[in-house]
Amino acid sequence: MIQYTIKILLLSETTFSSGDGVAGIIDREVEKDVDGIPYLRGRTLKGLLSEEVDNLIATITDSATREKWLEIADHLFGQPGSTLNTQSLMHVGDACLSEKFRQAISMAIKAEQITQTETLNALTTVRRQTAIDDNTGIAAEGSLRSFRVILRQQTFLANLLFHQEPTPPMLALLQVSVLALRRVGSSRNRGWGHIKCSLWQNDQDVTRNHIDIFGKEISS
Secondary structure, eight states: OEEEEEEEEESSOBOOBOSOOBTTTBSBOBOBOTTSOBOBOHHHHHHHHHHHHHHHHTTOOOHHHHHHHHHHHHHHHOOTTOOTTTSOSEEEOOBBSOHHHHHHHHHHHHTTSSOHHHHHHHHEEEEEEOOBOTTTSSBOTTOOEEEEEEOSSOEEEEEEEESSOOOHHHHHHHHHHHHHOOBOSTTGGGTOOBEEEEEEETTEEOTTSSHHHHHHHHHO
16 A cells, blocks of 8 residues: 555634534534544545546646546546446545544543543634624624634644555646645635645655646646
8 A cells, every 4th residue: 555644734723514513502513533533534535635626627728638637537536436447546534633642632531531522622612603684784683603613723634545556647636636725624715724735755745746747737
């Protein structure tokens, strides 16, 4: 297996939403593990990267070149309803806080030094929003919503596993998608979920090693 790692630095408060809430307390909860530590599902991250790639390829004006890159993207990310011949070359793991940190928290919980709730509260906070009535200019009745957000300046790591060595064009697509991904999570169009991503292998930043391969196609 060949492994790369995506590092995701939170530049703003972010909600990796589970789609659930706590009745009467919070309307939207974050995705979290059994120890109360937030994380981003690998399937969601893969979808976000694939979306960025699709948007970038759509800017290529030459149809033959565009089709070539779409085929490369299909090999990298797979296709809906993939078979053994069309499945993704890349497996995207969950984006989590560092393994050393998670192990320390797990041990502390088992030793009853802290609780899952205390862990969650240390890494997150709750924000509230209302909708403004256009006619009155005040908060619309019944519009108050509460959201749990992950505090900024935390770094999440997601491992990428390849069954075989990815080609330079595949790496170019992966790298431009990593650079293009700037917003994640719920309410990312309202100022939350601002992130900075980078791609690493063997403790070296390889985010820009092959992007010129794709950049030439965009500029031509």
